[in-house]
Amino acid sequence: MVKIFDTTLRDGEQMPGVALTPEEKLQIALALDEAGVDMIEAGFAAVSKEEAAAVRQIAREVSRAEVVSLARMTKSDVDAAVAADVDVVHVFIATSDVHMKYKLGMTREQVIRAVEEVIPYAKSHGVRVLFSAEDATRSDLDFLVEVYKTAIEAGADEINVPDTVGVMTPSRIAFLVKFLRERLPPVPMHVHCHDDFGMAVANTITAIEAGADVAQVVVNNFGERAGNAALEEVVAALHFLLGYKTNVRLEMLYELSRLVSRLFGVPVPPNKAVVGDNAFSHEAGIHVHGVLNNPFTYEPMTPEAVGNRRRIVLGKHSGRHAVVWALKNIGVEPHDELVNYVLEQVKELAVRKVRIDEEVLREVVHAYMRASSRPYAV
Structure with a gap:
């Protein structure tokens, strides 16, 4: 069983221009909980009193998932999270x-000492501790092992391997996960992949195959810069490509995507994998013919499995099978003359950038009726 750690409310909300109200954060958290994610990173409690209150409310109202707060390696941040x-x-x-030189202004020895001091402090408050080595994928490997060992010995229950600026490739992340596994005690290992080179999902899936236990994800791959590994894509790939199980209710993925899109104020691209409106849309004639006969000719999974739906689109590339299907869908019995007329009109309208929805299709049928004096109820 692969665990899913969702950080939509922390790393996702760090997307430029996005700021959720506490009520919106709670709404998303409850939807994530209902959808079956295992861990919800509710925010960064030390950021502000409002953020702390939002995290506390989520922790109080979420019923199934574990609730997490991010904290820097300082006792004050830990206090805010614990509170x-x-x-x-x-x-x-x-x-x-x-990072150590230009952001922290710390030596390796100082980083080790901070880990040795703060993790036991957090553990003393009776919480579980997850430790992340930020920018792990650009760290010296021997030092990275030393830091993780120190964290585990200090009491960290789980560790996370962040690809902070998305520089990994699948082969490199597989090597890193195996390298760490061979040298560290067997605690649960997370991976947290960013999408700077468009490989966050591939890297996450490969890391799980290589031995990582937990995938850190964000709905719709929102987040800083190019975003994070998409929850819906990672979960679908685990289930349908690898045969792995998660606790996520796949049939909720589409509605979860739309909820987060609406509250973030960021639309979902139509060609977004799994949850985009074009993910199961078909226009080309040969594709429509195949899908209408057997959906698996051009669909790797059923749209209903992930809460989406199939759409047969009329346009420049449509063929007769799509027109027949569309006419039947609006209650019109197709015949050769009508199908030929509609197909010709559809192709002309498509070139003029007209979107052929049901209303437009009805107008085309009415035009045929007027020209041919045939009675049709549409």
């Missing part, structure tokens, strides 16, 4: 040379 009544405190500190 929010979360189940897990997610502490992090950078381990790459570039």
